[in-house]
Amino acid sequence: MTLSNKTLSIFALGGINEIGKNMYVIQYADDIIIVDCGAKFPDESLLGIDLIIPDIDYLQENKEKIRALVVTHGHEDHIGGIPYFLKKLNVPIYATRFTLGLIELKLKEHKLFRTTELVQINSDSNLDFGEIAVSFFRTSHSIPDCLGIVFDTPEGKVVHTGDFKFDLTPMNDQYSDIHKMSEIGTQGVLLLISESTNAERPGSTPSEQLVGEHIEAAFMKAKRKIIISTFASNVNRIQQIVHATLKTNRKLALLGRSMVNVVSVAVERGYLDLPDGLLIESRDVKYLPPEDVVILCTGSQGEPLAVLSRLSTSNHREVKVLPDDTVIFAASPIPGNEKDVSRIVDSFFQMGAKVIYGSASKTGMHVSGHGYQEDLKLMLTLMKPKYFIPIHGEYRMLYLHRLLAESVGIEKDNTFIIKNGDVVDIENALARQTRKVPAGDTYVDGIGIGEVEDIVLRDRKQLSEDGMLVIVVTIIKTEGTLVYEPNTISRGFVYAKDSAELIRNVNDIVKTTVNESLDGSINKMKKKIKKSVGQYINTETKRKPMILPVIIEV
Amino acid sequence: MTLSNKTLSIFALGGINEIGKNMYVIQYADDIIIVDCGAKFPDESLLGIDLIIPDIDYLQENKEKIRALVVTHGHEDHIGGIPYFLKKLNVPIYATRFTLGLIELKLKEHKLFRTTELVQINSDSNLDFGEIAVSFFRTSHSIPDCLGIVFDTPEGKVVHTGDFKFDLTPMNDQYSDIHKMSEIGTQGVLLLISESTNAERPGSTPSEQLVGEHIEAAFMKAKRKIIISTFASNVNRIQQIVHATLKTNRKLALLGRSMVNVVSVAVERGYLDLPDGLLIESRDVKYLPPEDVVILCTGSQGEPLAVLSRLSTSNHREVKVLPDDTVIFAASPIPGNEKDVSRIVDSFFQMGAKVIYGSASKTGMHVSGHGYQEDLKLMLTLMKPKYFIPIHGEYRMLYLHRLLAESVGIEKDNTFIIKNGDVVDIENALARQTRKVPAGDTYVDGIGIGEVEDIVLRDRKQLSEDGMLVIVVTIIKTEGTLVYEPNTISRGFVYAKDSAELIRNVNDIVKTTVNESLDGSINKMKKKIKKSVGQYINTETKRKPMILPVIIEV
Incomplete structure (x- = not known):
């Protein structure tokens, strides 16, 4: 298609067909606004790959058009790519006070804090970027200070929900701004871009308040130390843990770097109310009677190096889990982490602790931050958009999110199920999906970005x-050709000591092969060695180690 | 402790603190009977490890005492270790007709069929092994022809449940023999050894019949081809799929080697009723109208090389999944397989198929073969043992199984929660757990057994x-010392073409290091190279590749 200068284009560079590395782009003519960088x-x-971030080739090629990176909230799948992004593109970042706090932690770690323009916004902010005006609305989620975004373009309003659920009884005033959403819907929405995480789950997401009640009940019953683990970013849940700690006259110790960091951002910026005298240092835990202590720590996903895992193997310097201590997993395992979490649950059982965890407990120590089907339908109903892109x-x-949209009256053909890189172009209120921009996974390995190849x-x-x-x-070719005894080194294949005979036979095969191919090229000789040794090894062991011949000619 | 010649000893060589590689040992004086070899x-x-089997050192050291390997049922975690076991110990194997069929498949594959003594038994068999008499009772599970085992010893009766649930409306007559169990309990049980897989789940396991109803309902609704996947060994579920196929006037094609093998064993031996003319070859699928076809295949766990996965990527030669085909996952993902299964579910959605799968469906295409809490309590109640070992x-x-035992009246101290290798000795009706035999994981890698070391x-x-x-x-040391230009080869680290400079710098560092350490030993030189190159690489890339210096002196 030919694009006029009056086309509104929307696409994802990450977040489609995956949970993670969210990055969305809104472009009108020469103005580009980026949403999130996960x-x-x-x-x-x-x-060996440490992290995956979005491929930003398109943005690098169009960098003079980028006006802003607007961030909906502070979860890793929305901000985790920022430091790597900033190393390639210096763009001003707009986010709320709490989200900025988490971004700043990252920038300081990567020594990027001084060189980045950070702009604090809130749900009342109004921004102008060329022909695009941007405003916001508050949503409830599992981290404070979340935003949905409204892009006012010459073509009409585009609404990006961010991550959300409708929690009518949230903690700490983190209400969804339903009235504002309703007003936006009344003004008319051209396109809704809405999250789909829980589109498989019927009903409505339970309120965070429910978790608070269950935490309090468990604290009341606990006889000795309480160890509780949750996501450091779930400040509202931490607030409920603080309340339960106060109610049971205990003191609170924070364990784990990210827990300490996030809590200090949350307290400093006014998102968490921690009464004076409640906190104790982890090194003082051992001086207090066990019935007076709560330990709040990281590692609820079974991460092997996090505090909870170290406590489960008695590998923590200051805190030991003892029989009749209570260990609470206040988070569900993310798909893929089930086995790691089970391993830790088992260890705590073996230590004699009372363990309150996932499937076995009817006590509900976790609720999702993402809207179930009824929440998603409510958003679709409030916004009543003409077009819809589930993300x-x-x-x-x-x-399934498209089916939900149909059920509340969005025309089937007006929903675009896209891939990362697929562009939806809207002109004269007509949307078409015909073209693509580059999109994909960029690997971070150590400090290298994108330099780990498939090979x-x-x-x-x-x-x-x-x-x-x-x-x-x-x-040695100096005085007649002389082939030295081959030297075969094995790593990760068989332990050489146990396989002297195998290695001897390999050396014999190599010698024969080399002698038979002395007049060919070195490359041919290498190929022949690979083939003859490979066949022998496979017959003897049914394994296929990498065979790496090195020929030294002197 | 000193063991008299009148001690009854029970232990596990696998199956405790794990789901898998079950192997239990009952020994009285000089008679050893082994239960299962998973x-x-x-x-x-x-x-790179292919399979884990039990460490059988103890059995090898006591091989003259082994009377039999008795097999409860034909699941991999109960028979998968048999070929490797037989390579070390030639022991007669006792199993039911269907279980033997599956064992024979394995033995033929490993060329062990002719040299192994196989004895067919049924739930009415009575066997005598020295001072131990062995009898059986039928149980319901997710594979036909399962046994519980009763060991009559001079100390009293030991009961091993095998895997079980109580299904009061099973398929194909696979009833639990509750009356016989009750009678055994009435006679008095010294020790119950009972499976614990679902001890976390409250209530009773639903009947397999429920799955049949849901499969039939889904078949009724399907408009085009039906692709349904389940465990090949779940013959009762396959029988229900056969019924639904007949009811909807379709033909059935079997895809996948293990599906074809197990179905042919089941039909031959009378465990599956396949009416003539129902089966078609997979190559004929394309000639039939799609509404006339059901494809039953392997791969419900998302195994990348199995049929279902290949269908999901359009990589099957004979069968293609097309829009509006129905794909049914008649099996839940085993913990750890969730992500692989989701990936395939997603692919089928993208192909436009109607997908009926796990969490989203309320239609229940799977029930567990393992008893929930009420089933476990029923077994404990029927057997009312003095001692109890949950396995x-x-x-x-x-x-949690111990708590269930307590709840129905087993004394807390009479339950032994053991580890693999822990021995429970019973003498004069008194049980003690004080000693250990060797137990652990033996790795199978290719055709090597146990030779993959930790290093x-x-x-x-x-x-x-x-x-x-x-x-x-x-x-080269012939005429003065000459150090050649080092030759650095990288694999799995960085792609050499992209990192010419890095490799050049490494070579420079190596040359300097070698020249500085020419008068020391070769080993010292290698260590210095590892250190200097390692530091450089880590600073530049934050990675830690294995560094393997090879010094050739000519």
């Missing part, structure tokens, strides 16, 4: 499964 | 995360 954790097939979900969630990952996979054999052959 | 699949931390579960399940796994882990650098240095 990261995603790799699954186990991406060996923030795997394919089946987007698909490196393929090598790591082979190395991880069957290890390798390095075969060094020295050929 | 395998377990490794988790992703065991890089077949992770620690929390064993712990090999550690190497694989390092290789998988950051790859490696092989650095070859050639030193």
Whole structure:
């Protein structure tokens, strides 16, 4: 298609067909606004990769048009990519006070704080970026200070929900601004972009208040120390833990770097009310009677290096879990983490602790921050958009979200189920999806960004499964050709001490192969060694280690 | 303790604190009977390991005492270790007709069929092994022909439940023999050994019949092809799929090697009723109208190489999934497989299929084969044992199973929560747990059994995360010392083409290091190279590849 200068374009650089690395782009003519810049954790097939962030080729090619990065809230899948993004593009960042606090922690860690323009906004802010005016509305979620965004463009209003649920009894005043949403809907919405995480779940998301009641009940029953773990960013849940601690006349110790960091941001900025004298240092836990202590820590997802995991293996310097202590998992395992969490639950059981965890407990120590089907339908009904793009979900969630949209009256053909990189262009109130921009995964490994190639990952996979054999052959050509005894080194394949015979046979095969191919090229010789040794090894062991011949000619 | 020749000893070599590789041992004086010989699949931390089987050192040391391997049922976690076990110990195997059919498949594959003594038994069999008499009772589970075992010893009766639930309306006559269990209980049980898989789940396990009703309802609604996947060993569920196929006037194609194998064993041996003319070859699917076809296949756990996964990526030669086909997952994901299953569900959604799967469906296409809390309590009540050992579960399940035992009147101190290798000795009706036998994981990698050492796994882990650098240095000492230009090869670390400068710098560092350490030993030189290169690489890339210096002296 030919694009006129009056086209409104919307696309995702991350967040579609995945939970993670959210990044959305709104462009009208020469003005680009970016929403969120998240990261995603790799699954186990991406060996050695630390983090995945969006491919931002399109943005780098159009950098003079970028007006702002607007951030809906402070979860990793919405802010985790920011430091890597800023290393390539210096763009002003707009976010609420609490979200900015979390972003600042990241920027300081990456030494980017001084060079970045940070602009604090709130739900009443109105911003102008060229032909796009931007305003906001408050939403409830599992972190404070969340925003939905309204883009007023010459084509009409585009609404991006951010992450949300409708919690009518939230903690700490974190209400959804339903009246403002309703007003926006009344003014007319051209396009709604709404999150789909829980589109598979019928009903409405339970209120965070429910968790508070269950936490309090568990605290009342606990006889000795209480160890409770939740997401550090779930400040409202932490507030309820603080309330239960006060109510049971205990003191609170914070364990884990991110817990300490986020709580201090939340207190400083007024999102968490921590009465004086409540906190104690973790090193003082041992001086207090166990019935006077609550330990709030990180690691509810079973992360092997986090505090909860270390407590479960008695590997924490200052705190020990003892029989009849109560351990509470105030978070559900994220898909993929179930086994790690079970392992820790089991360890605490073995230590004699009373463990309150996921499936077995009817006591509900966790509710989701994402709206279930009725919440999603309410948003669709409030906004009554002409067009709809479901985002923030795997394919089946987007698909089911479209069915929900149909059920409340959005025309089926007006919902666009896109992929990362698919562009929806709207001109004269008519939307079409015909073109693509580059999009994909960029890998962060150590401090390298995007420099781990597929071939490196393929090598790591082979190395991880069957290890390798390095075969060094020295050929001396000074006075007649002399082939030295090959030197075969095995790593990750078999322990050489146990396999002397195997290695001897490999060396014999190599010698024969080398002698037979002395007149060919070095490359041919290497290929022949790989082939003959590979066949032998596979017959003997059914394994396929990487075989790496090194030929030294002197 | 000193053991008299009148001690009854019970222990597990696998199956405790894990779901998998079940193996239990009953010994009285000089008679040993083994129950089951299972395998377990490794988790992703065991890089390249194919299978885990029990450590059988104790049995090898006492092989002249072994009278029999008795097998409760044909699931992999109960028979998967048999071929590897037989390679070390030739022991007669006792199992029911269907279980033997599955064992025979394995033995033929491993060329062990002719050399193994297989004895067919049924729930009415009575066997005598020295001072131990063995009899059986039928149980319901998710595979046909399951047994519980009664060991009549001079000390009293020991009952091993095998895997079970109480299904009062099972398919194909696979009833639990409640009256016989009741009679055994009336005669007096010294020790009950009972499975704990679902000890976390309140209530009773639903009947398999429920699944049949839901499958039929889904088949009635389906407009085009039906693709349904379940465990090949769940013959009763397959029988219900056959019924629904007949009822909707469709033909049935079987896809996947294990599905074809197990169905043919089940039909041959009379456990599955397949009317003539119902089956079609998979290559004929394309000639039939889609509304006339059901495809029953393997891969419900998202296994990447199984049929269902290949169908989801359009990689099957004979069958294509098309829009409006119905895809049914008639199995829940086993913990750890959730992400693989979601990926396939998503692909089918993207292909436009109607997908009926886990959490979203209220239609219940799966019920567990393991008893919930009420089933476990019923078994404990029927057997009313003096002593109790919960088995077949992770620690929390064993712990909760003990609470269930207490609730129906078993004394708390009479329940032994053991580990693999912990021995419970009973003499004069008094049980004590004081000693241990060797127990642990034996790794199968390719055709090697037990020869993958920890150090090999550690190497694989390092290789998988950051790859490696092989650095070859050639030193010629014939006429004065001459150090050749080092040759650095990287695999799984960085793609060498992109990192020419990095590799050049490494070579420079190596040359300097070698020249500085020419008078020391080769080992010292290697250590210095590892250190200097390691530091440089870590500073530049924050990665820690394996560094493997090879020094060639000519």
